[in-house]
Amino acid sequence: MPTTISNHQMRRLVVTTAANDNAAIEDEAQKLSHELNGVYVRRSGRSIKSILTTAAADRLLIVRRDRYSLHDLSGNEYQFHPNLVIVRAMNYKKTGSDHFLEAADLREGDKVIDCTVGFATEALLASLQVGETGEVVGLESVPELAVVTREGTRKYTLIQKGLEAALRRIVVLNWDYREYLARCLTSSADVVYFDPFFDETLEKSAQSIGALAAFGNRAPLDSRSILEAQRVARRSVIIKHPKSCRLPKETEDLVVREVSGRKSPVTFAVIASLRSR
Template sequence: MIVTTAGKNAERIYEKAKETAHILNSSFVERGRHSISSIIEKYNDNVLMIGVDKISYHPKDGSSPFFFHPNSSMFRVKQLLRGDKDPFIEAAKITAGMSLLDCTLGLGSDSIVASLAAGANGKVTGIESSKAISFVVQSGLKVWDSSLKDMNDAMRRIQVIHSDHYEFLKKEADNCFDVAYFDPMFESSIQSPGIQGLKGSADYRVITPEVIEEALRVASQRVVMKDSRNSSKFEELGFKVIQRNASFIYGVIEKNK
């Protein structure tokens, strides 16, 4: 992956871009007068562009660039603040002070909603296997202004870790999170306009019984999974379906039951 600066104010963000390249173990290329497309063509690589207040990821396959946006979480947060229910929060039974391990962070929408529900004394940790996605989302969570203080605070509290979720789970202590969560729907949801640029960076691996076994060890209360309505994974992995929607389903494995 190539790291470069935005075309405007390049001097202000030069050092930030170089530092980002070092952190990501990527190559830094000075922007100069070159377009992003010309840099992609020259190096045949994806490009991460660092701006003053925005970071964007430009895939070499010509897909639309990706930048952080809270997406559906904005609407869901407003619903929760009005006192309405959220299907994910209901399925995971997230209340104030609880901890959630989001094993498939993706764009972070569910983690944002969970962080709001868990409150200032709760903890939400998101695991993302893609270096590009994890960096863009982590950076966005730190600076995005939703114009809602409660939502901004919820985003700032989320810890993002770049890791394979199975490897991360194996290193964690027993019962160190209240809830572990998986959303293997990312492959289908990534078709949405505006985030198609993530196709080449998304993790399409299936959730295995070994992963769920580790999640059950790490979670003290339950493991939750979201998948498509016609998925056979719930039965295969031992989940009880509890929430049905028009296009997806939540399944839960309760501990000590």
């Protein structure tokens, strides 16, 4: 299993703390700036805009005791907040229905690789489903997004303690799935999941994933990665995509079923693993 960190998508990043934070947080911010190949600057009462402009940086990571946030000069802000997934998890508890979970058909003890973890929505649903004996690894190729999500899964407190425990069990790694999957052993996970950006997603869900889209990796899912995922998965590979956006022909030919709702704008395409075909 790969363990190192991929940093090749780095932009110019500065790291600071909230205005009133203490020496321990400053220390944490300095360590993070090393981890992310960024530059640490003392906050000294300055605004986000002033720090970004003075440092000629693209992105600013603010480190706080309980959460991190990522900012840019256009006013985009990414923070970890699993609001959407709480609604989905409650809904699943009530109705026993969720299109991702139906497509993934997860069992207790399963191992899942979420190749595009983002806000960890599906990763959290998967973590609930596979339980304490299972494992969910969430990959994020943009290093600063990966640390915000990683800290979120470690620190975000939820009223529903079962959901909080499932959140804590997600392992967030800063890896590009193209490199990670290539290093994984054959049949080493049960399900491999992709939720890449599609042009349609970017246009239509600006509100729900706006900040993620501003900072995220927009490279399209390539057929080589799908083939790798089919090799790594024991059972299936799932791809989330907008209904209005067809998958490339060579991928479409691999799809064994689509799971969606009549009114839902997205669908989950299920592809069999190489082993299960």
